[in-house]
Structure formats: structure tokens, C-alpha cells
Amino acid sequence: MNYLIVDDHPLIRQSYSQIINQISNGHARIDHADNAASAWMKWIETRHELVVLDINLPDISGLDLATKILRRQADTRVMFFSMHDELGLVNRAMKLGASAYVSKSAEPEEFARAIQAISEGKHYIEHRLATNLICSRDSKNNTALDMLSGRESEIFLMIAKGYSSRQVGELLNLSAKTVANNLSIIKQKLNVDTTAAMAHLAVSLQLIEVYQPTGQPVQPSKLAS
Structure with a gap:
């Protein structure tokens, strides 16, 4: 499977890569991008099957980049990994077609579970966030x-x-x-x-x-x- 990791922090991108390599036993192709423009060009060229995407990017929002990618190819698996844990953004991300959402405060094991799940064609939301979504009194809060x-x-x-x-x-x-x-x-x-x-x-x-x-x-x- 081809992966594209989009985050403006090199150490974070490297950490993601290590986890993905462990899950794939070293057989994954992993490309990196530090902004939305670079990510878009790399994705257009390779059409990565799974995109790990931060919301906070230097040029445009990761939400807007995900929208562009999914409009071009709806079966792309997009996983958001973000500092934001607001339910409104989680709802927004999943509604636009993301396959997974995990906050950066989650343990590495949660990131690994999310990657494994969406690699198998499933959807995944960090357990804490999923619980809060279920308990939310207003499902139309976005x-x-x-x-x-x-x-x-x-x-x-x-x-x-x-x-x-x-x-x-x-x-x-x-x-x-x-x-x-x-x-x-x-x-x-x-x-x-x-x-x-x-x-x-x-x-x-x-x-x-x-x-x-x-x-x-x-x-x-x-x-x-």
C-alpha cells in the first residue's frame, strides 16, 4: 500500500513512518509532504491509497486538502491526526469522507490501531472522541x-x-x-x-x-x- 504523510514537523512524520513500517513489515511505500501544495502534487502523481493528514498546515487547512483529494478520488483513505479534538471538527472531517480521526494526544498504540483498521477498509475514530460523539446531546452540532x-x-x-x-x-x-x-x-x-x-x-x-x-x-x- 502507498502512504502519504502530510505534516509540517519532520520528527512527527518520521514517527508516523516508523509505526506504519512496523505494521506493514517494511513493505509500505511512504512519501512525505510538509504542506498542502506539495502533498497535492505528490498525490496527483502517485494516487496514494492512504493519506495521513494534519489539519494545521502552513498553506491551506488539511480539511480543504482532504476535500480536494476525495473529490478527485473518493475511495482514497484519509486519516486525520491532529492537535484538534473538538467534536465539531471530528464531525466535519468524517462527514467530508475521512476514514479515521485520531488526536495527537492519543497514545501511539491508538494511531497504530487506526492505521491497521483503515488499511483493512474499516473506519476508525479515537475511542475517547468516539465516546464523546455518542454521548453528545445534539448530533447536528456542526x-x-x-x-x-x-x-x-x-x-x-x-x-x-x-x-x-x-x-x-x-x-x-x-x-x-x-x-x-x-x-x-x-x-x-x-x-x-x-x-x-x-x-x-x-x-x-x-x-x-x-x-x-x-x-x-x-x-x-x-x-x-
Whole structure:
């Protein structure tokens, strides 16, 4: 099987490769890419059967890259491996056609199980995330994200979780102007005026949870609008 690993951190790509080589007994062909543009060119040339994809990429969102790949070849197996564990993004990823979703906080064994499962044609969601999805009170909690592009979805959820614009820029490798432009578009699409309103919307739709010091979730009605 041909694999394409897309992540902008070389050490992470190497770690993925080691796990995949162990699972395949060294018989896998593994290509690497550190951004969406390079990944797209390599995939067009080789048509890798399985793509391991980060959501945070330097040029465009991994969600948008996955959409391009799956529109071109729907049977490509896409596995997201991301720092994001928000249920809204998990839903968004699986809805667009991904075969698996695992967060970067998961143990290496979980990554290996996901690779093994989708190599066999199955779907896989990290156990913790799958449990939270099942327990979610509102299965339509990604309505707001459907209005946004992949990159806009990332920024929306990060701002709603309390990241500053500067932190978002640093984590996503975006300029301050690009973050500001995206925020303006997001607010317009969602019909909100402030970042506080964005956070309130995200919590009310159960896209994120806000915790009190006791660890208990704050009800959306407790947030200031």
C-alpha cells in the first residue's frame, strides 16, 4: 500500500513512518509532504491509497486538502491526526469522507490501531472522541462549521476556546493580517459581532466545552453574550 504523510514537523512524520513500517513489515511505500501544495502534487502523481493528514498546515487547512483529494478520488483513505479534538471538527472531517480521526494526544498504540483498521477498509475514530460523539446531546452540532471553510473552522474553534489572534497566527503559521481577515469573514458568515459571541455560539452548539474550576462543564446560558 502507498502512504502519504502530510505534516509540517519532520520528527512527527518520521514517527508516523516508523509505526506504519512496523505494521506493514517494511513493505509500505511512504512519501512525505510538509504542506498542502506539495502533498497535492505528490498525490496527483502517485494516487496514494492512504493519506495521513494534519489539519494545521502552513498553506491551506488539511480539511480543504482532504476535500480536494476525495473529490478527485473518493475511495482514497484519509486519516486525520491532529492537535484538534473538538467534536465539531471530528464531525466535519468524517462527514467530508475521512476514514479515521485520531488526536495527537492519543497514545501511539491508538494511531497504530487506526492505521491497521483503515488499511483493512474499516473506519476508525479515537475511542475517547468516539465516546464523546455518542454521548453528545445534539448530533447536528456542526451546523455552524458547515458554513465555514476548513481554515475558517480552525480559527473559529481556536478563538472560541480562548486563543488570542496572535496565538492563532503562531500555531497556524498565519500573519496577523490573515487572521484578522479570516475573523472578519467568520463573523460575517455566522452573524456575530464579537469573539465573546463566537465563543457563546460554539458552546451553545456543543462544538466546544467550557469548564469551571471544579471540572464541570459550564452551561451555555452561563456565558456572557
